[in-house]
Amino acid sequence: MKRKLKFAMLAALVATVALPLAAQTGKVYRDGNYWVEEITGTLSGARSLRVRTDAGSVNVQGGAQQGFTYKVRKRVRSDSEESARRELAGFRITAAIRSGAAVLEGGAERRNYRNFSVDFTVNTPRELESVKAETEGGSIAVRNIAGRVNAASGGGSVSLSDITGPVTAETGGGSVEVTNGAGELNLHTGGGSIKINAAKGKVSAETGGGSISVGGSHEAVMVQTGGGSIDVQNCGGDVRASTGGGSVEVGEVGGRADLQSGGGSIRLASAKGPVTASTGGGTIQLYKLMNGARAESGAGSITAEFLSVNTDSTLETSVGDVIVYIGPNARVTVKASVEMANGHKIRSDFSELKISSEGGEWGPRNYFAQGSLNGGGPVLRVRTTSGNIEFRRASK
Numbered sequence: 001m002k003r004k005l006k007f008a009m010l011a012a013l014v015a016t017v018a019l020p021l022a023a024q025t026g027k028v029y030r031d032g033n034y035w036v037e038e039i040t041g042t043l044s045g046a047r048s049l050r051v052r053t054d055a056g057s058v059n060v061q062g063g064a065q066q067g068f069t070y071k072v073r074k075r076v077r078s079d080s081e082e083s084a085r086r087e088l089a090g091f092r093i094t095a096a097i098r099s100g101a102a103v104l105e106g107g108a109e110r111r112n113y114r115n116f117s118v119d120f121t122v123n124t125p126r127e128l129e130s131v132k133a134e135t136e137g138g139s140i141a142v143r144n145i146a147g148r149v150n151a152a153s154g155g156g157s158v159s160l161s162d163i164t165g166p167v168t169a170e171t172g173g174g175s176v177e178v179t180n181g182a183g184e185l186n187l188h189t190g191g192g193s194i195k196i197n198a199a200k201g202k203v204s205a206e207t208g209g210g211s212i213s214v215g216g217s218h219e220a221v222m223v224q225t226g227g228g229s230i231d232v233q234n235c236g237g238d239v240r241a242s243t244g245g246g247s248v249e250v251g252e253v254g255g256r257a258d259l260q261s262g263g264g265s266i267r268l269a270s271a272k273g274p275v276t277a278s279t280g281g282g283t284i285q286l287y288k289l290m291n292g293a294r295a296e297s298g299a300g301s302i303t304a305e306f307l308s309v310n311t312d313s314t315l316e317t318s319v320g321d322v323i324v325y326i327g328p329n330a331r332v333t334v335k336a337s338v339e340m341a342n343g344h345k346i347r348s349d350f351s352e353l354k355i356s357s358e359g360g361e362w363g364p365r366n367y368f369a370q371g372s373l374n375g376g377g378p379v380l381r382v383r384t385t386s387g388n389i390e391f392r393r394a395s396k
Helices: 002-022 081-089
Strands: 025-031 034-043 048-053 057-063 068-077 091-098 101-108 116-125 130-135 140-145 148-153 158-163 167-171 176-181 185-189 194-196 203-207 212-214 221-225 230-235 239-243 248-253 257-261 266-271 275-279 284-289 293-297 302-306 313-319 322-326 332-338 346-348 354-358 366-373 379-386 389-393
Touching: 025 081, 034 081, 034 091, 048 057, 048 116, 057 130, 068 081, 068 091, 068 101, 081 091, 101 116, 130 140, 140 148, 148 158, 158 167, 167 176, 176 185, 185 194, 194 203, 203 212, 212 221, 221 230, 230 239, 239 248, 248 257, 257 266, 266 275, 275 284, 284 293, 293 302, 302 313, 313 322, 322 379, 332 389, 346 366, 366 389
Parallel strands: 048 101, 048 130, 057 116, 057 140, 130 148, 140 158, 148 167, 158 176, 167 185, 176 194, 185 203, 194 212, 203 221, 212 230, 221 239, 230 248, 239 257, 248 266, 257 275, 266 284, 275 293, 284 302, 293 313, 302 322, 313 379, 322 389, 332 379, 346 389
Antiparallel strands: 025 034, 034 068, 068 116, 091 101, 332 366, 354 366
């Protein structure tokens, strides 16, 4: 009796697992010079989704539905239906419920995809705990998911939108784009561009050489590229941006800003925290500084606007002019110098700054400026080897 009961329970379990597979259907038809096999099916009773394929694109769309529906389209170029069916059968599709997850997989018997392509489309409930999508070469798109998302492609693009949970996305060389990401973002590409249209959580993005664009984030942003440009519009927390040679442009920053370029220009709209900016040869423009700055350029000009200064600051360039705007509430003690002036000078809107020079009529002449502005405060050191220095009054 016990043996019969165990057999009945096992049979019921097998029937439950096999039920989603029984709902799968397929058809083969011709489309021009290609033969297409279209496989559709349903899965239910899962709180997460995993899609993995040896080749092809993956498209996941969350919605109000209860279960999972999927469509897989395999395409092969062939002169005969018999040959096409053999090729199509060589790329196997499996679908099942495993450990509480809806699993869809595509596997190939061989690695020749020259005349073959495949794409996966999955419609899921929005309220999933997680989505994991992996392909060895195609693109990935995931939209409207409440849980966490993990996307990995061997070289295709990755597009993610309206994701509430944390996101991890990686591709060997394609682009990465995120729109309306509410959770933490960790993005990586071997060489493509990264674009974040809007984010609420922390952002960490890295590319081997493409550009990086962040439309805005409520929390900290850390971005790095081997050589492309960086554009961060607004950030509620700290910003750390580094590029091997491109330009860096950053909007309003609610915390610290650490900006570096191997040779491109740097521009910052405002920062509440301390600022560090360095470039091998480009210009540096820093505006509405509230907590001091340290800026250095190998050969470019520097412009800095201090609305307040709470820590010692330094502005230094080897070749180029330095223009400093001092706000009426910025209490600062200035020490400035121009070395090897050769016609360059120091100019000031402030009578408190005492300007002097050294050197003979025929030899190198150095210029210096020193004084306390608005009552004095932290030290602001300004230096250029060859260029002018100007101190101007900033508007309120």
